[in-house]
Amino acid sequence: MATLFEPYTLKGLTVKNRIMxxxxxxxxxxxxxxxxxxxxxxxxxxxxxxxxxLIMMEMTDVVPDGRITVRDLGLWDDRQIPAxxxxxxxxxxxxxxxxxxxxxAGRKAESPQLSPEAPSxxxxxxxxRVPRELSRDDIRRLVDAFQAGARRAIEAxxxxxxxxxxxxxxxxxxxxxxSNRRQDEYGDPTRFGxxxxxxxxxxxxxxxxxxxxxxxxxxxxxGYDFPxxxxxxxxxxxxxxxxxxxxSGGNAPVAVKDWPGYQVRFASELKARLNVPAIAVGRLxxxxxxxxxxxxxxxxxxxxxxxxxxxxxxxxxxxxxxGATVQVPKQYFRAFPRSFTQPEGS
Numbered sequence: 001m002a003t004l005f006e007p008y009t010l011k012g013l014t015v016k017n018r019i020m021x022x023x024x025x026x027x028x029x030x031x032x033x034x035x036x037x038x039x040x041x042x043x044x045x046x047x048x049x050x051x052x053x054l055i056m057m058e059m060t061d062v063v064p065d066g067r068i069t070v071r072d073l074g075l076w077d078d079r080q081i082p083a084x085x086x087x088x089x090x091x092x093x094x095x096x097x098x099x100x101x102x103x104x105a106g107r108k109a110e111s112p113q114l115s116p117e118a119p120s121x122x123x124x125x126x127x128x129r130v131p132r133e134l135s136r137d138d139i140r141r142l143v144d145a146f147q148a149g150a151r152r153a154i155e156a157x158x159x160x161x162x163x164x165x166x167x168x169x170x171x172x173x174x175x176x177x178x179s180n181r182r183q184d185e186y187g188d189p190t191r192f193g194x195x196x197x198x199x200x201x202x203x204x205x206x207x208x209x210x211x212x213x214x215x216x217x218x219x220x221x222x223g224y225d226f227p228x229x230x231x232x233x234x235x236x237x238x239x240x241x242x243x244x245x246x247x248s249g250g251n252a253p254v255a256v257k258d259w260p261g262y263q264v265r266f267a268s269e270l271k272a273r274l275n276v277p278a279i280a281v282g283r284l285x286x287x288x289x290x291x292x293x294x295x296x297x298x299x300x301x302x303x304x305x306x307x308x309x310x311x312x313x314x315x316x317x318x319x320x321x322x323g324a325t326v327q328v329p330k331q332y333f334r335a336f337p338r339s340f341t342q343p344e345g346s
Contacts, residue, residue: 001324001325002291002295002319002322002323002324003018003291003294003295004017004018004019004287004290004291004294004295004302004318004322004324005017005018005319005322005324005325006018008053008300008301010209010242010243010277010300011206011207011208011209011242012205012207012208012209013097013159013160013207013208013209014097015053015054015096015097015301016053016095016096016327017051017052017053017315017327018053018294018300018301018302019051019052019053019054019290019301019302019304019314019315019318020052020053020054020055020056020279020301020302020303020304021044021047021052021054021055021056021303021304021305021308022056022281022303022304022305022308023056023057023058023059023101023162023164023213024058024305024309025058025059025068025072026039026040026043026058027069027071027072028040028071029070029071029072029073033074033077033079033080034060034061034064034067034072034073034074034075034076034077034080035073035074035079035080035083035084036057036073036083036084036087037083040057040073040087041086041087041090044057044087044091044098045087045090045091045094046312047096047308047312047315048090048091048094048095048096048098049094049312049313049328049329049332050308050311050312050313050314050315050316051313051314051315051316051319051326051327051328052096052304052308052314052315053096053097053301053315054096054097054098054099054159054160054301055091055096055097055098055099056098056099056100056101056160056162056211056303057073057084057087057098057099057100057101058072058073058101059072059073059101059103059105059164059169060072060073060074060075060100060101060102060103060149060153061073061074061075061076061103061104061105061149062074062075062076062102062103062104062142062145062146062148062149063076063104063142063145064076064114065109065114065115065116065117066103066104066105066106066109066142066145066170067105067109067111067114068105068108068109068110068111069109069110069111069114070111070113070114071111072105075100075102075148075149075152075153076145076148076149078152078155080152081152081155081156084100084152084153084156084157085155085156085157088156088157088158089157092157094329095327097159097160098158098159098160099153099158099159099160099161099162099211100153100156100158100161100162101162101163101164101213102146102149102150102153102161102162102163102164102200103163103164103169103170103171104142104145104146104164104169104170104171105169105170106118106119106131106168106169106170106173106179107122107123107124107128107131107168107173107179108124108128108168108169109129109131110128115132116128116129116130116131116132117131117132117133117134117138118131118132118133118134118170118173118179119133119134119173119174119179119180119181119182119186119192120133120179120180120181120182121133122178122179122181124168124179124251124253125253136184136186139186139192139195142170143192143195143196143199144199146163146196146199146200147199147200147202147203150199150200150203150204151203154203154204154205154208158208159208160208160209160210160211161200161204161208161209161210161211162210162211162212162213162245163193163196163197163200163210163211163212163213163241164213165193165212165213165214165215165236166213166214166215166245166247166248166250167213167215167247167249167250167251168215168250168251168252169250170192171192171193171196172214172215172250172251173251174186174189174191174192174193175189175190175193175224175232176189176218176223176224176251177189177222177223177224178218178220178222178223178251178252179251189224189232190232190235190236193212193232193235193236194235194236194239197210197212197236197239197240197241198239198240200240201239201240209242209243210240210241210242210243211241211242211243211244211245211279212233212236212241212243212244212245213244213245213246213247214229214232214233214236214244214245214246214247215229215247215248215249215250215251216229216246216247216248216263216266216267216270217229217248217249217266218248218249218250218251218252219248219249219252219254219256220251220252220254223251223252226266226269230269230270230273230274233270233274233276234274237274237276241276242276242277243276243277243278243279243300244267244270244271244274244276244277244278244279245278245279245281245303246263246266246267246270246278246279246280246281246299247263247281247282248263248266248282258282258283259283260282260283260284260285260286260289261280261282261283261284261289261293262282262283263280263281263282264280264282264284264293264298264299265298267279267280267281267298267299268280268296268297268298268299271297271298271299271300277300277301278299278300279299279300279301279302279303280293280298280299280301280302280303281302281303281305283306284302284303284304284307285304285306285307285308285310285314287317287318287321287322288321288322290302290304290318291318291322315327316328316336320336
């Protein structure tokens with residue numbers, strides 16, 4: 001059996017295979033209420049039907065001004081919970097597990113209706129507005145907002161939570177000298193992240209894993225490098241993170257040349273040196289490449305992004321390619337004559 005299609009267990013979470021749908025913003029909430037709509041319902045459920053083991057819903061913001069655009073999802077109001085629960089319940093019915101990526105865009109808020117705020121009053125680039133520097137009271141307010149967003153996600157029925165500490169968004173902004181030049185205690189690159197982790201863990205069931213997405217390096221001479229990131233990850237691990245989702249870049253407007261698997265080395269080294277579960281991401285949509293990553297032990301899960309945008313049934317096509325068992329609802333049995341299993345509840 002292909003390693004990619006072996007079950008994986010972390011704390012109280014067991015997923016049927018090693019494939020995670022990477023969180024990808026859909027920019028599809030046309031009203032400003034932040035709640036997922038019919039697009040999101042079809043988008044996520046089709047990937048559950050298509051065989052994904054773990055679906056991570058897109059960046060979901062904890063306050064209205066924490067969005068990238070006014071078309072983004074949010075969990076700042078209890079009235080948003082039912083729309084998330086509707087998707088989560090249906091995803092579960094097709095045998096997949098699901099989480100939500102909790103976040104705040106910080107200085108990368110783009111829509112003119114939104115007010116960017118950040119550790120320091122430094123814009124992301126000349127094309128972005130100068131953000132308002134957060135006061136200590138503002139920071140405490142946002143830590144509380146992360147906790148409330150996590151509580152709402154749990155009430156909606158998630159199996160796991162992910163904090164977005166990568167790609168130049170707020171937690172990452174505190175971690176980086178490119179965006180944090182504070183002289184108070186929050187000049188410590190891990191201080192804000194630790195406070196968010198502890199606040200979120202306080203409302204999570206002890207059996208629920210907490211994933212932290214981080215950028216392994218910033219590709220900028222004035223930013224942090226991978227050894228520095230490793231030390232920050234060590235701190236986050238000690239304060240309650242169970243697994244790292246390892247990406248890179250995003251906090252400086254620099255072009256990065258990528259290739260299939262270009263970020264796997266970061267996940268592999270972090271996993272080995274910190275003895276922590278890891279998720280690899282970055283153009284891993286070739287089934288043979290995804291299989292090799294988990295078979296070698298470079299990562300425990302692979303996060304597929306654009307491959308799953310192109311093909312909602314990527315997981316089942318990968319199973320066919322690798323000679324593994326295809327998992328489809330009974331309505332699709334006739335298309336898979338060789339081997340299949342029916343997801344529980346379908």
